[in-house]
Amino acid sequence: DTAVSQTPKYLVTQMGNDKSIKCEQNLGHDTMYWYKQDSKKFLKIMFSYNNKELIINETVPNRFSPKSPDKAHLNLHINSLELGDSAVYFCASSLRGGPYYEQYFGPGTRLTVT
Amino acid sequence: SQQGEEDPQALSIQEGENATMNCSYKTSINNLQWYRQNSGRGLVHLILIRSNEREKHSGRLRVTLDTSKKSSSLLITASRAADTASYFCATDPRDGIYNQGGKLIFGQGTELSVKP
Numbered sequence: 001d002t003a004v005s006q007t008p009k010y011l012v013t014q015m016g017n018d019k020s021i022k023c024e025q026n027l028g029h030d031t032m033y034w035y036k037q038d039s040k041k042f043l044k045i046m047f048s049y050n051n052k053e054l055i056i057n058e059t060v061p062n063r064f065s066p067k068s069p070d071k072a073h074l075n076l077h078i079n080s081l082e083l084g085d086s087a088v089y090f091c092a093s094s095l096r097g098g099p100y101y102e103q104y105f106g107p108g109t110r111l112t113v114t
Numbered sequence: 115s116q117q118g119e120e121d122p123q124a125l126s127i128q129e130g131e132n133a134t135m136n137c138s139y140k141t142s143i144n145n146l147q148w149y150r151q152n153s154g155r156g157l158v159h160l161i162l163i164r165s166n167e168r169e170k171h172s173g174r175l176r177v178t179l180d181t182s183k184k185s186s187s188l189l190i191t192a193s194r195a196a197d198t199a200s201y202f203c204a205t206d207p208r209d210g211i212y213n214q215g216g217k218l219i220f221g222q223g224t225e226l227s228v229k230p
Contacts, residue, residue, distance in 0.1 A: 004156070031216050041200060043157075043220040056217055090156055097216040099144035099206045100164065105156035 003027050004106040006091050012112045013081055021076045021109045023091030029104070031055075031097035032074040034066060035090040037108070043090070049074055050097040078111075086113045119221050120203060126227040133190040135224040137203030138183075144206040146179055147218065148188050151200045160188075160201075165208070193228045200225050 004025045013019050025032065033056075034046040048056035052068040063079045074091060088108045094101040121136045137146070145164045149157040163170045163179045163186070170177045176189040190197055204218040 033216070040222060041151075042222050043202065045217055045219070048216055050216075058217075092157075094216050099208075099216070100162065101216060102147060102159040102162055103157075103216070103218065104159070105149075107156045108154075 004091055004093055004104050006089075006106040006109050008109060009107065010110050010112075012114065014114055015081055015083060017081050018077070018079045019081060019111070020078070021089055021091075021111075023074045023076070023106055025072055025091075025093040025104070025106075027093060027095075027104060029093040029095050030071060031094045031101075032068065032071070033092040033094075033103065034074065034076050035092060035105075037088045037090060039087070047074075047076075048097065055097060081111075081113045083113050086111055120201070120224045122224060123222070124225045124227070126229065127193055129193060129195055129228055129230050131193055131228075133193050133197070133226055133228070135188045135201050135203075135226070137186045137188070137221055139186075139203075139205045139219075139221075140184065141205075142208040143181070144208045146177075146186050147204045147206070148175075148177060148186075149202045149204060149220075151202065151223070153199070157202065190226075193226075195228050195230045198226060198228045 031050045033048045037043045046060045047066045049068045065077045068074045091106040092103040094103045147162045148160040151157045174191045179186045200223040202223045204220045
């Protein structure tokens with residue numbers, strides 16, 4: 001059973017389009033995250049949700065809107081896609097949101113904007 | 115701002131040799147974690163070391179932490195071809211506010227290649 005799953009795995013789209021990435025975890029964790037990994041493998045946190053409540057929003061353009069319908073799901077919607085949005089997006093979860101908790105990552109969604 | 119920096123950026127060794135990767139960071143931390151990323155995959159947690167710990171072991175992994183130098187090292191002993199991956203350190207910053215969000219700041223990783 002996949003612990004943290006993301007769909008789709010690959011997403012190719014044109015500039016200006018709107019797209020969504022879905023994430024689900026079956027670990028019973030309280031906290032979920034979105035990370036962006038660029039072409040140099042630099043991984044940066046974008047958002048963190050704890051029990052459906054937004055906790056971290058790391059100066060991400062407001063074209064990115066996370067939505068957490070329940071604590072097992074955290075989706076990422078991106079409006080008006082730009083070339084610079086091309087990256088691999090990872091969803092992750094942890095048991096709690098405080099320090100000392102390891103994070104479990106999904107397989108990633110490779111977004112290519114042309 | 116980027117917190118962790120790994121050194122070296124790339125490391126190539128033969129199977130059976132030991133691999134050592136280093137990580138430096140800038141601010142006080144609650145803990146430091148190491149993750150592995152195989153090509154085209156998500157990250158997998160390896161080990162967590164708290165700020166009051168100096169050394170931790172897990173199987174063939176040994177992690178050290180020196181908070182006075184703001185640095186950590188990951189040693190993989192008797193490496194195998196299957197250890198080929200990128201290795202990232204991630205710090206949980208202690209910025210005076212309880213890190214309720216679970217924020218981790220990642221370095222850019224060390225790419226390890228273990229040749230059979």
